[in-house]
Amino acid sequence: MKYPAKVKIVDVGPRDGLQNEKAPVPAAIKIELVHRLQDAGLTEIEVTSFVSPKWVPQMADAAEVMAGITRKPGVRYSVLTPNMKGFEAAVLSKPDEIVVFAAASEAFSQRNINCSIEESIERFRPVAKAARANNIYVRGAISCAVGCPYEGEIAPERVAMVARLLKEIGVQHIGVADTIGVGTPVKVERAMEAALQHYGVDDISGHFHDTYGQALGNTLASLQMGIWQYDTSSAGLGGCPYAKGATGNVATEDVVYMLQGMGIETGIDLDKLIDAGKFISDYLERKPNSRASTALLNKRAG
Amino acid sequence: MKYPAKVKIVDVGPRDGLQNEKAPVPAAIKIELVHRLQDAGLTEIEVTSFVSPKWVPQMADAAEVMAGITRKPGVRYSVLTPNMKGFEAAVLSKPDEIVVFAAASEAFSQRNINCSIEESIERFRPVAKAARANNIYVRGAISCAVGCPYEGEIAPERVAMVARLLKEIGVQHIGVADTIGVGTPVKVERAMEAALQHYGVDDISGHFHDTYGQALGNTLASLQMGIWQYDTSSAGLGGCPYAKGATGNVATEDVVYMLQGMGIETGIDLDKLIDAGKFISDYLERKPNSRASTALLNKRAG
Numbered sequence: 001m002k003y004p005a006k007v008k009i010v011d012v013g014p015r016d017g018l019q020n021e022k023a024p025v026p027a028a029i030k031i032e033l034v035h036r037l038q039d040a041g042l043t044e045i046e047v048t049s050f051v052s053p054k055w056v057p058q059m060a061d062a063a064e065v066m067a068g069i070t071r072k073p074g075v076r077y078s079v080l081t082p083n084m085k086g087f088e089a090a091v092l093s094k095p096d097e098i099v100v101f102a103a104a105s106e107a108f109s110q111r112n113i114n115c116s117i118e119e120s121i122e123r124f125r126p127v128a129k130a131a132r133a134n135n136i137y138v139r140g141a142i143s144c145a146v147g148c149p150y151e152g153e154i155a156p157e158r159v160a161m162v163a164r165l166l167k168e169i170g171v172q173h174i175g176v177a178d179t180i181g182v183g184t185p186v187k188v189e190r191a192m193e194a195a196l197q198h199y200g201v202d203d204i205s206g207h208f209h210d211t212y213g214q215a216l217g218n219t220l221a222s223l224q225m226g227i228w229q230y231d232t233s234s235a236g237l238g239g240c241p242y243a244k245g246a247t248g249n250v251a252t253e254d255v256v257y258m259l260q261g262m263g264i265e266t267g268i269d270l271d272k273l274i275d276a277g278k279f280i281s282d283y284l285e286r287k288p289n290s291r292a293s294t295a296l297l298n299k300r301a302g
Numbered sequence: 303m304k305y306p307a308k309v310k311i312v313d314v315g316p317r318d319g320l321q322n323e324k325a326p327v328p329a330a331i332k333i334e335l336v337h338r339l340q341d342a343g344l345t346e347i348e349v350t351s352f353v354s355p356k357w358v359p360q361m362a363d364a365a366e367v368m369a370g371i372t373r374k375p376g377v378r379y380s381v382l383t384p385n386m387k388g389f390e391a392a393v394l395s396k397p398d399e400i401v402v403f404a405a406a407s408e409a410f411s412q413r414n415i416n417c418s419i420e421e422s423i424e425r426f427r428p429v430a431k432a433a434r435a436n437n438i439y440v441r442g443a444i445s446c447a448v449g450c451p452y453e454g455e456i457a458p459e460r461v462a463m464v465a466r467l468l469k470e471i472g473v474q475h476i477g478v479a480d481t482i483g484v485g486t487p488v489k490v491e492r493a494m495e496a497a498l499q500h501y502g503v504d505d506i507s508g509h510f511h512d513t514y515g516q517a518l519g520n521t522l523a524s525l526q527m528g529i530w531q532y533d534t535s536s537a538g539l540g541g542c543p544y545a546k547g548a549t550g551n552v553a554t555e556d557v558v559y560m561l562q563g564m565g566i567e568t569g570i571d572l573d574k575l576i577d578a579g580k581f582i583s584d585y586l587e588r589k590p591n592s593r594a595s596t597a598l599l600n601k602r603a604g
Contacts (some may be wrong), residue, residue: 184560186564187563212598213594214559214563217518217519217560220523258487258516261484291512
């Protein structure tokens with residue numbers, strides 16, 4: 001079996017993870033988490049979201065967090081921008097990358113943002129244009145790419161359609177996201193094949209949730225297709241606030257443990273990564289939601 | 303990617319799982335678990351171990367449990383027999399299959415059974431012979447096939463050696479067991495290749511632990527090699543009492559969820575399986591150690 005020699009991990013814990021905590025986490029803690037992740041060797045971190053604080057109070061400190069980070073050369077800092085207002089606020093923080101998002105499920109799109117998939121993507125056109133004019137890289141996340149809490153299974157054709165529309169508005173990279181974690185290897189392969197109709201293998205990420213314990217199998221299946229970029233969340237922080245029972249971004253620690261075991265280069269120091277996950281878990285007064293972290297912390301305890 | 307059309311799951315929860323509970327579980331509960339597993343569609347169940355009650359009080363009721371099961375046609379009931387004394391007791395219970403075991407780690411063998419790998423297998427020669435004379439199928443488990451708590455990584459050559467020795471004494475089927483859960487796909491592929499030097503693809507099982515969250519990835523990698531038989535444990539019961547931090551047989555529920563999602567036939571009713579895992583977990587006053595079970599039970603709760 002052929003695997004990529006290198007994998008790039010994007011840690012989405014500070015944004016995707018902490019956005020789902022009921023009580024907002026102080027900016028200083030978020031900044032410390034970002035610093036710990038970059039010290040552990042992460043080269044891309046999804047830091048925050050420039051979104052209305054009325055809707056997402058957890059991200060109200062977006063500008064403060066971005067300003068507080070001591071940037072490390074070679075690390076990319078990305079932020080979510082749901083609209084032009086968000087983008088205009090974001091651009092002042094000088095992100096390397098912005099993230100826009102669309103669902104591959106019509107029902108999910110309608111219920112959560114009250115418009116069709118096509119309309120939702122069309123709304124991002126000025127955002128993507130403005131970002132590229134500012135030399136900011138544009139990533140698009142395709143949520144519910146395998147399954148949807150309302151529609152059930154999602155046809156790969158939907159993923160292809162969303163990929164095509166994102167391509168049309170100038171999105172440079174797409175993430176295929178199994179938002180509710182129902183994906184299994186064959187289904188994920190099909191979603192990836194659909195994405196590959198419109199984007200090259202170097203411009204696609206996998207974003208898997210471990211809700212049903214399937215994320216590492218899905219990562220392995222994607223690796224075998226040459227996909228070498230993955231979104232993961234330190235300590236398994238996060239989930240999706242709109243999808244019932246959809247806790248469970250895959251833990252960065254579990255993915256890195258697998259990749260290192262496979263001899264795939266990540267540039268990440270697993271011990272430091274575990275410390276970073278332990279730091280934020282301690283703050284949140286819970287244990288890291290990562291089996292590799294749990295096993296290695298037990299081992300350390302001796 | 304080519305996958306087997308059918309997979310056979312051997313649920314080892316009643317033995318491998320419950321052997322690791324500090325307080326022995328009553329025979330009636332074990333029998334009920336076996337009944338629930340066979341009702342869920344399991345076609346092989348590792349029921350108990352005929353071992354000295356002084357060493358393993360959890361299995362002191364082996365004969366009682368075997369006698370209490372209402373056998374279902376088409377289901378195989380296997381038991382562990384560590385020596386001739388165990389075999390002689392086991393044979394009265396009419397198991398379909400006995401299981402003998404050897405480690406692929408010399409240090410593990412020395413520390414836990416105080417003899418070399420070769421000696422440990424030689425001791426099973428009369429057991430295997432007697433079993434085959436009684437028309438009982440003989441399975442061999444190769445523990446620490448990927449890693450060992452004392453030696454660290456295990457060379458595939460060790461697995462090949464143990465497989466060869468087991469073959470020589472008449473063992474008909476071998477299980478490649480990652481007892482401490484440190485395996486990752488490439489290492490597991492190499493262990494399987496080593497096993498395949500001496501056994502056909504139809505005579506090899508995978509037995510993975512989820513200690514580091516790697517079991518489903520390892521299962522997927524093995525499926526791709528044509529391996530279609532797996533030991534799993536309902537509700538993720540169990541572990542290895544001798545290996546520190548080695549809790550975590552992979553949950554049957556998580557494996558079945560993956561297989562069903564991939565369109566691979568298992569003959570198992572996932573809902574009934576979840577009920578069986580919930581039954582034993584309720585008795586043990588804990589939650590099932592299975593992400594798929596947790597997610598589906600949350601969904602049921604509505």
